């Protein structure tokens with residue numbers, strides 16, 4: 001793999017670059033059989049109403065590669081999308097998360113992320129309706145998280161899809177708010193129940209007045225539009241206290257609870273109900 005640079009010299013890939021490319025190719029190949037080899041799992045991260053009331057969990061997919069170890073979704077989801085594998089993986093996550101949530105106390109919700117490709121694929125509302133039906137999960141216990149990027153294309157269809165989900169009683173959250181286009185027209189036109197403020201604005205909340213101003217404004221904006229607001233990436237007690245004081249409805253982040261496997265939820269719930277009585 002040699003390429004001439006501007007001055008006519010042959011430029012070769014460095015060895016480490018080659019290794020990175022080979023690793024990516026290796027990963028892409030093994031992604032194809034990962035589902036049938038049962039290499040995916042889901043971790044659940046608590047969503048908390050301040051101060052200590054757990055309202056549900058967000059499902060976060062994990063890929064446990066037999067040689068490489070656990071690979072984060074930000075790495076493998078783009079690969080899966082490029083190879084047309086994300087639909088199948090997403091369908092598995094949806095069904096598994098609904099099945100899991102059906103075993104929880106009935107006031108807990110489960111939030112499932114949908115990538116743009118999953119959201120835009122034909123038949124989404126049917127697949128969702130079928131998944132909650134199969135699991136025996138009440139529609140209002142499922143939340144779907146989408147990012148603004150899904151709203152950029154095919155706008156009328158997107159609106160139809162969101163409206164249908166809304167009519168079914170499913171909750172819809174706008175994830176990572178503030179990082180993308182953040183066009184306010186989305187908020188005007190699409191029926192979101194919740195806005196999730198990206199952790200980019202939360203991480204320096206205690207020291208940065210600009211972040212404070214932005215977060216305060218997003219909370220006011222959401223509430224003015226009748227939407228709930230969740231802060232992502234809450235890592236410190238200082239952030240949690242500030243957000244509670246400013247009226248943020250829900251908190252999510254390592255301070256409230258790390259993502260955990262399904263079988264750790266019981267112990268987490270017992271621990272946190274003990275904490276709440278302190």
Ligand code: C2E
Nearest residue numbers: 060061072073074093113114115233234235252253254259
């Ligand atoms: P997201 O939906 O915004 O999820 C929140 C991410 O922030 C998760 O990363 C979570 O582990 C991480 N996080 C939570 N609390 C904290 C905190 O206090 N500090 C910091 N630094 N990070 C925190 P994760 O699990 O690596 O997922 C990354 C992204 O991958 C997700 O972002 C979501 O967009 C996507 N994703 C995860 N699971 C799925 C899935 O099943 N389907 C689809 N389509 N996308 C998924």
Ligand code: MG
Nearest residue numbers: 058113145175
């Ligand atoms: Mg999310």
Ligand code: MG
Nearest residue numbers: 175176196232
């Ligand atoms: Mg997010």
Ligand code: MG
Nearest residue numbers: 176198199232
């Ligand atoms: Mg985020």
